[in-house]
Amino acid sequence: MPEVDIARVFREEHGRAIASLVRVFGDVDVAEEAVQDAFAAAVQRWPDEGMPASPAGWIITTARRRAIDRLRRESSREDKHAQAALLCAGSEREEEGVVRDDRLRLIFTCCHPALGTAAQVALTLRLLGGLTTPEIARAFLVPEPTMAQRIVRAKGKIRDARIPYRVPREADLPARLTSVLAVVYLIFNEGYTASSGTEPVRDDLCAEAVRLGRLLAELMPDEPEVLGLLALMLLTESRRPTRVGPGGDLVRLGDQDRSRWDRALIAEGQALVRACLRRDRPGPYQIQAAINAVHSDAQSAAATDWGQIVMLYDQLLECTPTPVVALHRAVAVAEVTGPAAALALVDDLSLDAYHVFHAVRADLLHRLDRDEEAAAAYEAAIARTANAAEQDLLRRARAELE
Known part of the structure:
Protein backbone atom coordinates (compact mmCIF):
# COMPACT_ATOMS: atom_id res chain seq x y z
CA MET A 1 0.00 0.00 0.00
CA GLU A 94 -21.40 11.47 26.93
CA GLU A 95 -20.55 14.98 28.04
CA GLU A 96 -23.47 17.37 28.25
CA GLY A 97 -23.39 20.70 26.46
CA VAL A 98 -24.62 22.67 23.50
CA VAL A 99 -21.65 21.73 21.29
CA ARG A 100 -22.13 18.14 20.14
CA ASP A 101 -19.50 17.81 17.43
CA ASP A 102 -16.18 16.57 18.87
CA ARG A 103 -13.97 18.74 16.67
CA LEU A 104 -16.01 21.91 17.10
CA ARG A 105 -16.17 21.22 20.82
CA LEU A 106 -12.37 20.94 21.01
CA ILE A 107 -11.99 24.26 19.17
CA PHE A 108 -14.22 26.02 21.72
CA THR A 109 -12.38 24.28 24.55
CA CYS A 110 -8.92 25.28 23.31
CA CYS A 111 -10.03 28.88 22.88
CA HIS A 112 -9.97 29.40 26.65
CA PRO A 113 -9.69 33.04 27.76
CA ALA A 114 -6.64 32.19 29.89
CA LEU A 115 -4.66 31.86 26.66
CA GLY A 116 -3.83 34.69 24.28
CA THR A 117 -5.73 34.69 20.99
CA ALA A 118 -2.63 33.83 18.95
CA ALA A 119 -1.86 30.88 21.25
CA GLN A 120 -5.46 29.66 21.10
CA VAL A 121 -5.48 29.69 17.31
CA ALA A 122 -2.01 28.17 16.92
CA LEU A 123 -2.73 25.31 19.33
CA THR A 124 -6.05 24.46 17.73
CA LEU A 125 -4.56 24.50 14.24
CA ARG A 126 -1.91 22.08 15.48
CA LEU A 127 -4.42 19.71 17.06
CA LEU A 128 -7.37 19.83 14.70
CA GLY A 129 -5.97 21.02 11.42
CA GLY A 130 -3.05 18.61 11.64
CA LEU A 131 -0.87 21.50 10.49
CA THR A 132 2.85 21.33 11.18
CA THR A 133 4.60 24.05 13.14
CA PRO A 134 6.21 25.49 9.95
CA GLU A 135 2.80 25.66 8.24
CA ILE A 136 1.27 27.49 11.21
CA ALA A 137 4.26 29.85 11.37
CA ARG A 138 3.74 30.76 7.72
CA ALA A 139 0.04 31.39 8.35
CA PHE A 140 0.96 33.85 11.11
CA LEU A 141 3.94 35.31 9.19
CA VAL A 142 6.27 34.63 12.14
CA PRO A 143 9.53 32.62 12.39
CA GLU A 144 9.15 28.90 13.01
CA PRO A 145 10.99 28.92 16.40
CA THR A 146 8.63 31.66 17.60
CA MET A 147 5.60 29.58 16.71
CA ALA A 148 7.07 26.42 18.28
CA GLN A 149 7.60 28.28 21.56
CA ARG A 150 4.09 29.70 21.40
CA ILE A 151 2.53 26.23 21.08
CA VAL A 152 4.69 24.77 23.86
CA ARG A 153 3.80 27.66 26.17
CA ALA A 154 0.09 27.24 25.42
CA LYS A 155 0.20 23.56 26.32
CA GLY A 156 2.22 24.33 29.43
CA LYS A 157 -0.24 26.96 30.59
CA ILE A 158 -3.16 24.59 30.13
CA ARG A 159 -1.32 21.92 32.10
CA ASP A 160 -0.01 24.17 34.90
CA ALA A 161 -3.27 26.07 35.34
CA ARG A 162 -5.19 22.79 35.15
CA ILE A 163 -7.55 24.21 32.54
CA PRO A 164 -10.13 21.45 31.98
CA TYR A 165 -10.92 20.10 28.52
CA ARG A 166 -14.64 20.35 28.78
CA VAL A 167 -17.53 21.82 26.88
CA PRO A 168 -17.91 25.53 27.70
CA ARG A 169 -21.26 26.74 28.96
CA GLU A 170 -23.57 28.32 26.40
CA ALA A 171 -23.02 31.72 28.02
CA ASP A 172 -19.23 31.35 27.43
CA LEU A 173 -19.47 30.71 23.70
CA PRO A 174 -19.70 34.34 22.45
CA ALA A 175 -16.54 35.36 24.35
CA ARG A 176 -14.60 32.64 22.54
CA LEU A 177 -16.15 33.22 19.14
CA THR A 178 -13.44 35.51 17.71
CA SER A 179 -10.75 32.89 18.23
CA VAL A 180 -12.98 30.07 16.99
CA LEU A 181 -13.75 31.92 13.77
CA ALA A 182 -10.04 32.66 13.27
CA VAL A 183 -9.23 28.95 13.63
CA VAL A 184 -11.85 27.86 11.12
CA TYR A 185 -10.79 30.53 8.62
CA LEU A 186 -7.10 29.63 8.89
CA ILE A 187 -7.93 25.95 8.36
CA PHE A 188 -9.82 26.94 5.21
CA ASN A 189 -6.99 29.16 3.99
CA GLU A 190 -4.41 26.43 4.49
CA GLY A 191 -6.63 24.14 2.43
CA TYR A 192 -7.35 26.65 -0.32
CA THR A 193 -3.69 27.64 -0.68
CA ALA A 194 -1.47 25.01 0.93
CA SER A 195 1.57 26.69 2.47
CA SER A 196 3.91 23.85 1.48
CA GLY A 197 4.10 20.61 -0.48
CA THR A 198 3.39 19.70 -4.08
CA GLU A 199 -0.42 19.99 -3.97
CA PRO A 200 -1.75 23.52 -4.52
CA VAL A 201 -5.01 22.77 -2.70
CA ARG A 202 -5.90 20.52 0.26
CA ASP A 203 -9.48 19.45 -0.33
CA ASP A 204 -9.74 17.83 3.10
CA LEU A 205 -9.04 21.07 4.98
CA CYS A 206 -11.41 23.11 2.79
CA ALA A 207 -14.21 20.59 3.35
CA GLU A 208 -13.57 20.42 7.10
CA ALA A 209 -13.59 24.21 7.47
CA VAL A 210 -16.87 24.52 5.55
CA ARG A 211 -18.36 21.70 7.66
CA LEU A 212 -17.34 23.50 10.87
CA GLY A 213 -18.70 26.77 9.48
CA ARG A 214 -22.08 25.18 8.85
CA LEU A 215 -22.13 23.74 12.37
CA LEU A 216 -21.30 27.16 13.81
CA ALA A 217 -24.12 28.73 11.80
CA GLU A 218 -26.55 26.17 13.24
CA LEU A 219 -25.19 26.69 16.75
CA MET A 220 -25.11 30.52 16.67
CA PRO A 221 -27.49 31.66 13.92
CA ASP A 222 -27.85 35.14 15.41
CA GLU A 223 -24.12 35.96 15.14
CA PRO A 224 -23.61 37.84 11.84
CA GLU A 225 -19.85 37.20 11.79
CA VAL A 226 -20.55 33.44 11.86
CA LEU A 227 -22.77 33.83 8.80
CA GLY A 228 -20.19 36.13 7.24
CA LEU A 229 -17.42 33.57 7.61
CA LEU A 230 -19.58 30.81 6.15
CA ALA A 231 -20.50 33.07 3.21
CA LEU A 232 -16.84 33.97 2.65
CA MET A 233 -15.80 30.31 2.56
CA LEU A 234 -18.67 29.27 0.28
CA LEU A 235 -18.00 32.07 -2.22
CA THR A 236 -14.29 31.30 -2.24
CA GLU A 237 -14.94 27.57 -2.48
CA SER A 238 -17.20 28.15 -5.51
CA ARG A 239 -14.10 29.05 -7.54
CA ARG A 240 -12.02 26.03 -6.58
CA PRO A 241 -12.95 23.86 -9.64
CA THR A 242 -11.26 26.43 -11.90
CA ARG A 243 -8.34 27.32 -9.67
CA VAL A 244 -6.15 24.44 -10.84
CA GLY A 245 -5.63 23.70 -14.54
CA PRO A 246 -5.59 20.24 -16.19
CA GLY A 247 -1.83 19.98 -15.65
CA GLY A 248 -2.04 20.85 -11.97
CA ASP A 249 -1.01 24.47 -12.52
CA LEU A 250 -2.56 27.28 -10.48
CA VAL A 251 -4.83 29.60 -12.47
CA ARG A 252 -5.11 33.25 -11.50
CA LEU A 253 -8.53 34.70 -10.67
CA GLY A 254 -8.57 36.85 -13.80
CA ASP A 255 -7.82 33.85 -16.03
CA GLN A 256 -10.39 31.44 -14.56
CA ASP A 257 -13.32 30.09 -16.58
CA ARG A 258 -16.17 31.67 -14.64
CA SER A 259 -18.78 29.52 -16.36
CA ARG A 260 -17.42 26.63 -14.28
CA TRP A 261 -17.79 28.37 -10.95
CA ASP A 262 -20.23 26.55 -8.63
CA ARG A 263 -23.41 28.58 -8.97
CA ALA A 264 -25.16 26.79 -6.10
CA LEU A 265 -22.42 27.76 -3.65
CA ILE A 266 -22.45 31.31 -5.03
CA ALA A 267 -26.22 31.58 -4.54
CA GLU A 268 -25.95 30.27 -0.97
CA GLY A 269 -23.06 32.60 -0.16
CA GLN A 270 -24.75 35.66 -1.65
CA ALA A 271 -27.96 34.90 0.29
CA LEU A 272 -25.92 34.86 3.50
CA VAL A 273 -24.29 38.18 2.56
CA ARG A 274 -27.73 39.73 2.04
CA ALA A 275 -28.85 38.37 5.42
CA CYS A 276 -25.82 40.00 7.03
CA LEU A 277 -26.55 43.33 5.33
CA ARG A 278 -30.08 43.31 6.74
CA ARG A 279 -28.68 42.95 10.27
CA ASP A 280 -26.41 45.99 9.78
CA ARG A 281 -23.72 44.81 12.21
CA PRO A 282 -20.70 44.72 9.88
CA GLY A 283 -17.53 42.85 10.75
CA PRO A 284 -14.37 41.66 8.98
CA TYR A 285 -15.72 38.34 7.72
CA GLN A 286 -18.94 39.89 6.44
CA ILE A 287 -17.01 42.58 4.55
CA GLN A 288 -14.65 40.00 3.01
CA ALA A 289 -17.69 37.96 2.01
CA ALA A 290 -19.19 41.06 0.36
CA ILE A 291 -15.94 41.59 -1.59
CA ASN A 292 -16.11 38.02 -2.85
CA ALA A 293 -19.78 38.46 -3.70
CA VAL A 294 -18.82 41.37 -6.00
CA HIS A 295 -16.29 39.11 -7.74
CA SER A 296 -18.90 36.38 -8.13
CA ASP A 297 -21.34 38.85 -9.72
CA ALA A 298 -18.93 39.75 -12.54
CA GLN A 299 -19.12 37.77 -15.77
CA SER A 300 -15.44 38.50 -16.41
CA ALA A 301 -12.46 40.07 -14.68
CA ALA A 302 -12.86 43.19 -16.83
CA ALA A 303 -16.51 43.54 -15.77
CA THR A 304 -15.68 43.53 -12.04
CA ASP A 305 -16.90 46.56 -10.09
CA TRP A 306 -13.47 47.47 -8.74
CA GLY A 307 -14.69 50.79 -7.38
CA GLN A 308 -17.11 48.98 -5.07
CA ILE A 309 -14.34 46.59 -4.03
CA VAL A 310 -12.07 49.53 -3.09
CA MET A 311 -14.86 51.00 -0.95
CA LEU A 312 -15.37 47.66 0.79
CA TYR A 313 -11.63 47.41 1.45
CA ASP A 314 -11.75 50.92 2.95
CA GLN A 315 -14.40 49.64 5.35
CA LEU A 316 -12.38 46.49 6.05
CA LEU A 317 -9.29 48.56 6.87
CA GLU A 318 -11.29 50.40 9.52
CA CYS A 319 -12.21 47.05 11.15
CA THR A 320 -8.88 45.30 10.53
CA PRO A 321 -6.06 47.80 9.92
CA THR A 322 -3.40 45.26 8.93
CA PRO A 323 -0.72 45.39 6.20
CA VAL A 324 -2.22 42.31 4.50
CA VAL A 325 -5.60 44.03 4.12
CA ALA A 326 -3.84 47.14 2.82
CA LEU A 327 -1.99 44.99 0.27
CA HIS A 328 -5.20 43.50 -1.10
CA ARG A 329 -6.78 46.94 -1.21
CA ALA A 330 -3.83 48.14 -3.30
CA VAL A 331 -4.57 45.39 -5.86
CA ALA A 332 -8.07 46.84 -6.27
CA VAL A 333 -6.71 50.40 -6.39
CA ALA A 334 -4.49 49.38 -9.33
CA GLU A 335 -7.63 48.52 -11.31
CA VAL A 336 -9.28 51.87 -10.51
CA THR A 337 -6.48 54.45 -10.55
CA GLY A 338 -3.61 52.54 -12.13
CA PRO A 339 -0.47 50.61 -11.11
CA ALA A 340 1.62 53.65 -10.13
CA ALA A 341 -0.78 54.69 -7.36
CA ALA A 342 -1.03 51.08 -6.17
CA LEU A 343 2.75 50.60 -6.12
CA ALA A 344 3.17 53.67 -3.93
CA LEU A 345 0.76 52.11 -1.43
CA VAL A 346 2.47 48.70 -1.58
CA ASP A 347 5.96 50.10 -1.07
CA ASP A 348 4.86 51.60 2.25
CA LEU A 349 3.98 48.16 3.68
CA SER A 350 6.27 46.04 5.85
CA LEU A 351 5.56 42.56 4.51
CA ASP A 352 8.94 41.33 3.34
CA ALA A 353 8.33 37.76 4.60
CA TYR A 354 5.02 37.45 2.71
CA HIS A 355 5.41 36.04 -0.79
CA VAL A 356 2.15 37.61 -2.02
CA PHE A 357 3.58 41.06 -1.25
CA HIS A 358 6.48 40.49 -3.63
CA ALA A 359 4.22 38.90 -6.26
CA VAL A 360 1.92 41.94 -6.21
CA ARG A 361 4.91 44.28 -6.48
CA ALA A 362 6.23 42.26 -9.41
CA ASP A 363 2.93 42.52 -11.29
CA LEU A 364 2.67 46.27 -10.68
CA LEU A 365 6.28 46.84 -11.76
CA HIS A 366 5.67 44.86 -14.94
CA ARG A 367 2.62 46.97 -15.74
CA LEU A 368 4.85 50.02 -15.36
CA ASP A 369 7.40 48.53 -17.82
CA ARG A 370 9.98 48.10 -15.05
CA ASP A 371 10.65 44.47 -15.93
CA GLU A 372 14.12 44.17 -14.40
CA GLU A 373 12.74 45.16 -11.02
CA ALA A 374 9.72 42.94 -11.60
CA ALA A 375 11.96 39.92 -12.21
CA ALA A 376 13.77 40.57 -8.92
CA ALA A 377 10.43 40.83 -7.12
CA TYR A 378 9.27 37.52 -8.61
CA GLU A 379 12.52 35.91 -7.40
CA ALA A 380 11.81 37.23 -3.90
CA ALA A 381 8.28 35.82 -4.03
CA ILE A 382 9.49 32.40 -5.21
CA ALA A 383 11.99 32.25 -2.34
CA ARG A 384 9.27 32.94 0.23
CA THR A 385 6.72 30.23 -0.58
CA ALA A 386 7.16 26.52 0.02
CA ASN A 387 4.24 25.49 -2.19
CA ALA A 388 5.54 23.97 -5.43
CA ALA A 389 2.45 24.98 -7.47
CA GLU A 390 2.75 28.59 -6.36
CA GLN A 391 6.45 28.55 -7.18
CA ASP A 392 5.62 27.28 -10.69
CA LEU A 393 3.01 30.02 -11.18
CA LEU A 394 5.52 32.68 -10.15
CA ARG A 395 8.23 31.21 -12.38
CA ARG A 396 5.86 31.28 -15.36
CA ALA A 397 5.04 34.92 -14.65
CA ARG A 398 8.73 35.76 -14.40
CA ALA A 399 9.44 33.91 -17.67
CA GLU A 400 6.75 35.97 -19.43
CA LEU A 401 8.82 39.07 -18.72
CA GLU A 402 11.39 37.80 -21.19
Missing part, protein backbone atom coordinates in the same frame (compact mmCIF):
# COMPACT_ATOMS: atom_id res chain seq x y z
CA PRO A 2 1.50 3.38 -0.98
CA GLU A 3 2.70 5.65 1.81
CA VAL A 4 0.77 8.46 0.16
CA ASP A 5 -2.51 6.75 1.16
CA ILE A 6 -1.48 6.73 4.81
CA ALA A 7 -0.49 10.39 4.50
CA ARG A 8 -3.94 11.14 3.07
CA VAL A 9 -5.65 9.36 5.97
CA PHE A 10 -3.48 11.35 8.38
CA ARG A 11 -4.52 14.64 6.79
CA GLU A 12 -8.19 13.72 6.72
CA GLU A 13 -8.56 11.99 10.08
CA HIS A 14 -5.93 13.54 12.40
CA GLY A 15 -8.27 16.20 13.80
CA ARG A 16 -11.16 13.79 14.27
CA ALA A 17 -8.95 11.30 16.13
CA ILE A 18 -7.43 13.96 18.39
CA ALA A 19 -10.84 15.42 19.22
CA SER A 20 -12.30 11.99 19.97
CA LEU A 21 -9.49 11.04 22.33
CA VAL A 22 -9.46 14.41 24.11
CA ARG A 23 -13.12 13.86 24.88
CA VAL A 24 -12.37 10.38 26.22
CA PHE A 25 -9.24 11.18 28.26
CA GLY A 26 -9.54 14.89 28.94
CA ASP A 27 -5.85 15.40 28.14
CA VAL A 28 -4.41 16.80 24.92
CA ASP A 29 -0.89 15.40 25.39
CA VAL A 30 -2.24 11.90 25.95
CA ALA A 31 -4.42 12.24 22.86
CA GLU A 32 -1.62 13.60 20.65
CA GLU A 33 0.91 10.94 21.61
CA ALA A 34 -1.63 8.13 21.25
CA VAL A 35 -2.71 9.28 17.78
CA GLN A 36 0.92 9.60 16.69
CA ASP A 37 1.55 6.05 17.96
CA ALA A 38 -1.49 4.80 16.05
CA PHE A 39 -0.32 6.33 12.77
CA ALA A 40 3.16 4.92 13.34
CA ALA A 41 1.55 1.50 13.74
CA ALA A 42 -0.42 2.07 10.53
CA VAL A 43 2.80 2.80 8.64
CA GLN A 44 4.18 -0.56 9.83
CA ARG A 45 1.09 -2.72 9.36
CA TRP A 46 -1.07 -1.35 6.55
CA PRO A 47 1.41 -1.92 3.71
CA ASP A 48 1.30 -5.68 4.44
CA GLU A 49 -2.23 -6.08 5.81
CA GLY A 50 -3.97 -3.53 3.58
CA MET A 51 -5.98 -0.50 4.60
CA PRO A 52 -8.85 -1.39 6.97
CA ALA A 53 -12.44 -0.83 5.91
CA SER A 54 -12.69 2.10 8.33
CA PRO A 55 -9.25 3.77 8.56
CA ALA A 56 -10.53 6.41 10.99
CA GLY A 57 -12.08 3.80 13.26
CA TRP A 58 -8.86 1.75 13.21
CA ILE A 59 -6.77 4.81 14.13
CA ILE A 60 -9.08 5.88 16.97
CA THR A 61 -9.39 2.36 18.39
CA THR A 62 -5.63 1.74 18.20
CA ALA A 63 -4.86 5.16 19.70
CA ARG A 64 -7.28 4.58 22.55
CA ARG A 65 -5.71 1.21 23.37
CA ARG A 66 -2.21 2.71 23.26
CA ALA A 67 -3.30 5.54 25.55
CA ILE A 68 -4.88 3.19 28.08
CA ASP A 69 -1.78 0.96 28.12
CA ARG A 70 0.46 3.97 28.68
CA LEU A 71 -1.75 5.42 31.42
CA ARG A 72 -1.95 2.09 33.23
CA ARG A 73 1.84 1.92 33.32
CA GLU A 74 2.09 5.46 34.62
CA SER A 75 -0.76 5.11 37.13
CA SER A 76 1.01 2.13 38.69
CA ARG A 77 3.76 4.59 39.62
CA GLU A 78 1.22 6.66 41.55
CA ASP A 79 0.96 9.25 38.80
CA LYS A 80 -2.23 11.09 39.84
CA HIS A 81 -2.56 12.70 36.43
CA ALA A 82 -2.55 9.32 34.68
CA GLN A 83 -5.04 7.94 37.20
CA ALA A 84 -7.41 10.83 36.50
CA ALA A 85 -7.17 10.28 32.75
CA LEU A 86 -7.94 6.59 33.21
CA LEU A 87 -11.01 7.48 35.26
CA CYS A 88 -12.19 9.72 32.42
CA ALA A 89 -11.69 6.90 29.94
CA GLY A 90 -13.58 4.45 32.12
CA SER A 91 -16.60 6.65 32.74
CA GLU A 92 -17.93 6.23 29.16
CA ARG A 93 -20.45 9.03 29.65
